[in-house]
Amino acid sequence: MSTTVSNPSALTIGKLAEAAGINIETVRYYERRNLIEQPTKPEHGYRKYPQATLERILFIKRAQELGFTLDEITTLLTLSETSCHEVKDLAEQKLDTVQAKIEDLQSLQAVLNNLVIQCQNNPDESHCPIIESLLPSRTPLDPVP
Incomplete structure (x- = not known):
């Protein structure tokens, strides 16, 4: 167009x-x-x-x-x-925000990868490592018993 x-x-x-x-x-x-x-x-x-x-x-x-x-x-x-300098400053702030989001997403990816591996290696079908990691008493980084 x-x-x-x-x-x-x-x-x-x-x-x-x-x-x-x-x-x-x-x-x-x-x-x-x-x-x-x-x-x-x-x-x-x-x-x-x-x-x-x-x-x-x-x-x-x-x-x-x-x-x-x-x-x-x-x-x-x-x-x-x-001023181009002021525009650059704003762009740098936005870049910092984007980089922080990327880091957060990479952390989330690592946690999810860990949970999927735990689920794949789970010998006991009576509990699910992913569901257990979402319970209030646990964090996704805690190892599954």
Whole structure:
């Protein structure tokens, strides 16, 4: 899908939403969040959004795909008008958050691998190591008796 519109001054909210791959309510939500500007309504006809609004929405979507929240995107948009250093700081904070999540997921993977191995090597079908590890008196890292 091409994101360039042949007549940028003629982007109604519906055309804008379609070109951006979002729905009209998302456009309105972005307006309420002050992520994009709502054009003034002419006396007759519909509001017209410029190409820059489409580009801004595509920026927002890409930032969301990278894991930035709308609050962080608001900050990015504000910082884009100032210092690259400040944008770098925000990106480094996000990177730290992502790295912490990866570490948590790797720990979870190790625990689950251990539980699956315990289950595979379980000679007593009357108890399940996985169920027992979920009991309040145990932690998943405790060895199964």
